[in-house]
Amino acid sequence: MPPPNAPGDSAAPLRTSSFAIEVPDALLARARAGERAAFEQLYRWFERPVFTLAVRICGDREEASEVLQDTMLKVIDKIGEFRGQGARGGTPFWGWLRQVAVNEALMRLRKQRRRRDELDIDDHTPRDDAGAPPATADxxxxxxxxxxxxxxxxxxxxxxxxxxxxxxxxxxxxxxxxxxxxxxxxxxxxxxxxxxxxxxxxxxxxxxx
The missing domain is CATH 1.10.10.10 (Winged helix-like DNA-binding domain superfamily/Winged helix DNA-binding domain)
Incomplete structure (x- = not known):
């Protein structure tokens, strides 16, 4: 496995995102037309990656369930605005949906943060050992x-x-x-x-x- 990105590295990620699911244009067209079966298909495909990301960010399964529901409701509401897939250099649908999920999860995290103080280490200098942990735990x-x-x-x-x-x-x-x-x-x-x-x-x- 290659070493993790250096602290200032903007290179390609270490692995493909769990969201990286190729969504056929025909399915997106059906979803834009409001077809319920199309949205149910999108929900089944993206339920696990959205929930997993939300659990990691929020640290709570109940909160993650709320993020999942809010994300998919927003996708239903805003899918007509998505125009990235298929355009040169455009954003794939999974990338757009992931951005919605991240925003929803971080919004809940910010609400949590208002309820407690956290250490601000903005001025700390990172060390060079910022790699992922060693490689044998389950x-x-x-x-x-x-x-x-x-x-x-x-x-x-x-x-x-x-x-x-x-x-x-x-x-x-x-x-x-x-x-x-x-x-x-x-x-x-x-x-x-x-x-x-x-x-x-x-x-x-x-x-x-």
Whole structure:
């Protein structure tokens, strides 16, 4: 497996996103026309990736269920505005839907954050050891370790390692600085290694767990 992106690297992600499902143009056309069966098909295809992402960001299955419902309702409401797929350089449908899901999950995370204070490490300099944790823990161990991280740190790690967002994109999504994203990845990766040692598994390897 190749090494993770360096802190300032905007290269391609380590793995294909779990959202990367090719949606036929004919199915999108049926959905735009309001066909219920088409929306049910889209829901079945994207239910798991949306729910998994929401759990990783919100840290709560009930909240994740709400994010899933809100995401799919918004997709139904806004699908007529999607014009990316098929255009040169356009956004694929799965990328557009993923953006809706991330926005919904982060909106709930911000609401959670208002209810508690979190350490602001915006001015901290990340170390060079910002890679994913070592490579032998099972998915359950990693899930428990991720759950032990602060919500913001867990969200940044997931967006960076599992979904392949760059630090610049994460900073924009979370309305923070690029250095914030870098330091959260560095801090979270070190914490995961501490939790998983003497064995551990790279985050990207269990993105669909």
């Amino acid at each position: 998915a359950a161990q990693l899930q428990r370790a991720l759950a032990a991280l602060p919500a913001t740190t867990r969200s940044v790690l997931w967006l960076y390692h599992a979904e392949g967002y760059t630090h610049e994109e994460i900073a924009n999504l979370m309305q923070r600085s690029v250095s914030f994203s870098k330091s959260q990845v560095a801090r979270g990766s070190r914490r995961l290694r501490d939790l998983l040692e003497p064995s551990g598994e790279p985050l990207a390897e269990v993105a669909h767990a």
